[in-house]
Amino acid sequence: MDCNRLNVYFIMGTVNCKKDPLKTLEEALQAGITCFQLREKGEGALIGAAYEEFARACQKMCQSYQVPFIVNDDVELALKLNADGIHVGQEDLALSTFREQAKGKIVGVSVHNSREMKQAILNGADYVGIGPIYRTKSKTDAKPPAGLPFLSAMRKQAGNFPIVGIGGITEENASAVRSSGADGVSVISVICHSKDIKQTVENLLLENIN
């Protein structure tokens, strides 16, 4: 996976949005997010036909902006929609099974320590999500904030393997996350709660990509 794709990796579910989630996604895509993950979970999350319909609407929008459409955890839906990839946690299925069913798709894995990262890389992940870097309110069962030193240590171990930082990332701390070794920043609330999504995404983007 081209690590520039991870530059600004927006994650959203209907639960995270105060205003219309599709409008939020459209504005974020127009502003230049480089990757999108549908993460529909938590109290009041869509299920069944409504969930699938929403997912298809998000996918269609991402396609019109040539932005990868990644599905969190739900491998079955990802396969059904022929999504561009999945993102799974440690508890989700073995990557090998997904790999068999979805050749050439993006596979991202959440990791919290060096053993998990080593395993994810060996299992053929395309990138790892490392965090939470800072305190987050968007994931109820998040582990304690790991901080920048942890991210730097993981970068040292990973060589130039694609890494995206996640957890409490804002316009103010995004550059510190990048200089600590992340190829990009993955965010939920800073975009979902933004009053000016265009400005927010611009402030998060690392412009002069080589």
Ligand SMILES: Cc1ncsc1CCOP(=O)(O)O
């Ligand atoms: C999905 C996830 N994994 C670790 S923290 C987190 C939530 C990130 O949300 P926010 O950007 O609002 O802190």
Ligand SMILES: C=C1C=NC(C)=NC1=N
């Ligand atoms: C938990 C996560 C960690 N990293 C990414 C990119 N997505 C997630 N859902």
Ligand SMILES: [Mg+2]
């Ligand atoms: Mg999961």
